[in-house]
Amino acid sequence: MSPHLYTDCEQCFGLCCVALPYGKSSDFAFDKASGTPCPNLRSDNRCGIHTQLRQKGFKGCTVYDCFGAGQKLSQVTYAGRDWRDHPESAAEMFDCLPVMRQLHELLSYMNEMLLRPETSSLHDAIRSVYQETERLTDLEPSAILRLDIPSQRAVVNDLLVQGSELVRAHAPSSSHEQGNSKRKKLKGRDFLGANLRGTDLRGASFRGALMIACDLRNADLRHADLIGADLRDADLGGADLTGSIFLTQSQLNAARGNSRTKLPAHLNLPEHWL
Known part of the structure; x- marks a missing residue:
């Protein structure tokens, strides 16, 4: 990249x-209007709580x-x-x-x-x-x-x-018929809280899908299209995302995972995963 x-x-x-702007929520500790400097912004344009953003209630900033x-x-x-x-x-x-x-x-x-x-x-x-x-x-x-x-x-x-x-189209075909069958049944964009743990999702399209709190542990997402997918609090622990496309660092930062999660080479494991 x-x-x-x-x-x-x-x-x-x-x-x-x-x-x-942002509003007080699980992502931000208080309200802030657009054009107004965050109180945590120092005069040198650096964040005063950068290493403690999640602990201080500013998860949204890390995303x-x-x-x-x-x-x-x-x-x-x-x-x-x-x-x-x-x-x-x-x-x-x-x-x-x-x-x-x-x-x-x-x-x-x-x-x-x-x-x-x-x-x-x-x-x-x-x-x-x-x-x-x-x-x-x-x-x-x-x-x-x-x-x-x-x-x-x-x-x-x-x-x-x-x-x-x-x-x-270049996604490798599955040798597991059960995985193939489950993948073919995936339809729509709503996977809120869905249990897709261990599922073969190679070559699947999740464009714009709602995948909040989706269980994707140990899922095979190689060559999957994840553009615009909402992965907030999705569990990617042990999932294989190598070769997936349009996955961003922001999406990963909003999700959960662990050191066994495999990512495309241009992306990094978020610090809060380790």
Whole structure:
């Protein structure tokens, strides 16, 4: 995965800690309005409780991933001009973050497809759309705020759907008929609390699926499509996710797992799993 599509808080002005709102819940200890700095944000743009976020009631912060949008805005779009020192541009900078994040998320998915040999027939088309999307990230702030993101997402999604079909078609077939039968019966998008423990889910599509608190322990999810799947509190202990597509660090951070969980090479085991 391209380095610029990974979050680098050292190069960011703590934008997510200011721009984004949140409400008191199991994910956040109190309410915060958009544009208001989190009380835990220090003057050097670092989190004062970074190593204790979950213990202090800020699980939501450990789940967020900007796909590198924060440092792009901080160091490129605004050329290193901190919102603290340039308050006149603060509101605009904060408004740009959600837009830039969506663009970087699309770039991340396309980058993943460009690294997959199964999608080689689509690489030229993907590169063309990738370059256009990347050009959009280099626009001036006012132009970024005028972008039609749903239209751009629709163009990218068409390629991602095609890529998903190619990757999943290469999923190894199961030698266990019972596993195959159970996989074929999977329908819909609602797997809330479902018991899929030990199930053969190779090549399955969970695009946009609700998988909150789903039991996926020791499940075989190789070559599965997990784009947009809600994995909050899903148990991935011992699951095999190698070769799965469109899985993000944010999804993993929201889930549960252990040291036996197998992940794609570009993703890391969350600290709270170990």
